[in-house]
Amino acid sequence: MKKRLAGSAILALCTNAALAQTAVNIYGIADAGFVHESGGVASVNKLTSGVGSASRIGFRGTEDLGSGMSALFTLETGYRIDTGEVDAAGTIFNRQAFVGLKSRAGTLTLGRQYTPWHNALAQVADPFGTGFAGGAKNLFPDFGTNVRASNTVIYAAPAMAGFSADVAYSAGEQPGSNSAGRQFGASLGYAAGPLNLRLAYNNKNSDVAAATGVTAVSRSIGTNILLAANYDFKVLKAYFAYGIDKGFNSAPLGNSGTPFGGVKPTASTDGNEILVGLSAQLGTGTVLASVMRKDDKTSFNQDAHSWGLGYLYPLSKRTNLYAVYGAISNKNGAGYTVANNTEAGTGNRASNLGVRHTF
Known part of the structure; x- marks a missing residue:
């Protein structure tokens, strides 16, 4: 009897230890392509890392804490596959770095994370996923802390109906100051059958607090509202986005x-964007296309139109070749450039030819 009790106790301890262990996965993307940019001060030809999706390596882990609760973390750094360097000097895990808890009540994470506004644009609205020469970055303000923010707490409610x-x-x-530099946002989504719909909001305070040798600066609050949607018609998937800034x-x-060249363009402080796009199977690959319009409502009236067309050809489930072209028509001195996932671009036309591998 004592031996059986001792054996049961050892088995229970081993089981609890196994349950408490953290499962860690290594993942990443290796993306490199030839980029030709024109229409700016000079034409540019270059080999670029992260044209479609930023090249990265990450570590993702979970630990079962029991009673339906688990701990989780993500550490992700970007790198330039063309040079082997980190993509942001002096940083490590500059893309994502957070830890949190998940339970039946939802998920709470703390650290450097994507904003709800960016996730709506990249995951729902843009057939290019904010990458390549045809992506939403060409006209939508998907830069800086609109994309990801440090010192961030995010609560995600469990999906219901x-x-x-x-x-x-x-x-x-x-x-x-408790307000200078702070940012907050939220999103509400609905996904059922072929429909995926999301409404996102971002609110950014760009004030500078007074400090020794620093003069206080007060600025207007920056806000972004985005309605994003896609609908799967089977033969093709349609995309739509409308943003207000x-x-x-x-x-x-x-x-x-x-x-x-010439006068430096002025960033809009009152405007909106619209995107209409699609993805469709063609042969063994996928065609991506979108058209966008920027309506600048300031006195500068620096409007712009953009379009993009691309083809992704799969060599396997994890590797594909891509060919993409994008162009922008700027009005009244507007300064929008054809970007890709990693670079902002130098002109109003660009083409991409490359390969992307996920692991």
């Missing part, structure tokens, strides 16, 4: 210099 929701708060962490730094330009 097709509905999902999340809310995010990023602390500005400027001494002497208001306030300081709500719509930062990807290329903040003078890509077309």
